[in-house]
Amino acid sequence: MRGRSVFFLPALLFPALLLGAQQVPSTLSTVDDLVRAGIANNKDLAAVRERIAEAKGLTRQAGVRPAPVLGLDGATGKPLGTIGEEQYGAEYSQSIETFGKRGRRIRVAEFSVGIAEADFQQRSTQLAYEITAAYAEVSAERHKLKVLSDLIGLNQDTLRLTEARVKEGDVAPLEASLLKVEISRAEVSRRSAQGRLTSAELELRRLAGLDQTAPIPDSEIPAAAPTDLDTLKRQALENRSDLKTARLEEEQEAAGIELAKAEAKPDVTLSAGYTRQDNQFDGLFGYNSSGALSPLRDRDDILKFGVSIPLRTSRSGAGNVQAATARTSGARLRREYLERNIxxxxxxxxxxxxTAADSLQLLQSGVLDPSTNNLSVIREAYKLGQLRLLDVLNEQRRLVDTQLAYIDAQADAARTWAEVQRATGGIHP
Structure with missing residues (x-):
């Protein structure tokens, strides 16, 4: 903008920086420092970051194999008066997942980690935009306050000289009265600017998570270096977090179809057991090793094995496959929608x-610079007695209005450039 600095959205942090712990500088001196502080201090964003750890935990859990089962059993007839009938046993069984269920389950869960990371990056990008836009508002109100304060100081100096000339009889008292009114008008505008500045600073502190004692930096922001539209569109399709999420969800749902098909297939359960049986035959006696007559008894040790397979049909998981297919179609449609609209x-x-940048340049070259020159000429003419003080005040008022409009145009250029950056998902340094 021909030497004039304009606000712009600072380069967003690298995804790795966004996804990791933010290093908050001890002294905030740039807008980037405010963005880092906001990302580090925002509790809602911290809650979103925890979803990444949650997704990683669920991915780890998805890889856990089915636990084996150990069963113990026993039977006796003693409590019912049946003596000599006893049976004890133990069984160990292990379910074996078939058709790659575990691998497909892990694959579906792994997509959740990428989706959580993309969601965190999207929230971080939005917060960075809000902080930058708020800082542009603070900077604009600071510039307005300075313009109005300088105007009041200039008019007060002029008033003192005018009052001295009134005492000497060189000028009419009306000129001093006009200056007092102009000073009061400027003071009203200055107080309004101060109120807006206080409100803007509070909003910026809220977004950046700053306390009341932390200073807000007052640094010059370099002019934006615009990129051509085609490049911005390519960057948006590569960097937009919502599009990354849509693509990951589509892949996840497609993997979910394969998982649903695999889960419709039966698993195999292998088992092995040992049983010991003691039986006594009523009314039958025999001689034992010592020659005494005793009831006949039978003891058996049995080792058994087994394979268990649920009898499922092709219709067992048809509903789950149908639901997964519908989710995949929905995710595909959302991805196509974003790719078309981004x-x-x-x-x-x-x-x-x-439009904002062109208006800003035109305002500077076609209005602000000529108005500044016009005021200088009118002041010289007033000193020579060719114009009235009212002419000077009117031109001065027009110049101040132009300066305030130029500051608003700067803020508008800042916000619209911030919107461009947000629409592209952030331009990484």
Whole structure:
């Protein structure tokens, strides 16, 4: 903008930085520092970050194999008066997952980690945009406050000289009265700017998580370096977190179809057991090893094996497969919708920025610079007695209005460029 600095959305942090713990600088001196502080201090964003750890835990759990089962059993007839009938045993069984269920389950869960990371990056990008836009508002109100304060100081100096000339009889008292009114008008505007600045600073502190004692940086922001529209559209299709999420969800649901098909197939359960049986034959006696007559008894040790397979048909998991297929179709449609609309969103934001940037340049070259020169000429003419003080005040008021409009145009250019950056998903340094 021909040497004038304008606000712009600072480069967003690398995805790795966004996904990791943020290093908050001890002294906040740039907008990037405010963004880092906001990402580190925001509790809602911290809750979103925990979803990444949750997804990793669920992925780990998805790889756990079925636990083996140990069973113990026994039977005796003593409590019912049946003596000599006893049976004891133990069985060990292990379920074996078939058709790659475990691998497919892990694959579906792994997509959840990427989705959680993309969601965190999207929230971080949005917060970075909000902080930058809020800082642009703070900077604009600071510039307005300075313009109005300088105007009041200039008019007060002029008033003192005018009052001295009134005492000397060189000028009419009306000129001093006009200056007092102008000073009061400027003071009203200054107080309004101060109120807006206080409100904007509170909003910025809220977004960045700063306390009341932390200073807000007052640094010059370099002019934006615009990229051509086609490049911005490509960056948006590569970097937009919501599009990354849609693509991951589509792949996850497609993997879910394979998982649903596999889960419809039966697993195999292998088992092995040992049983010991003691039986006594009523009314039958025999001689034992010592020659005494005793009831006949039978003791058996039995080792058994088994294979268990549920009898399922092709219709057993048809409903789950149908649901997974519908989810995949929905995810595909959402991905196609984003791929079609994101370039349009970028173009709309870019055109708004171009309009704001062109208006800013025209305001500077066609209005602000000529108004500054006009005021200098009118002041010289007033000193020579060719114009009235009212002419000077009117031109001065027009210049101040132009300066305030220029500051608003700067803030508008900042916000629209921030929208471009947000629409592209952030331009990484």
């Amino acid at each position: 370039p349009l969103e970028v173009e709309a934001a870019y055109q708004r920025w171009r």
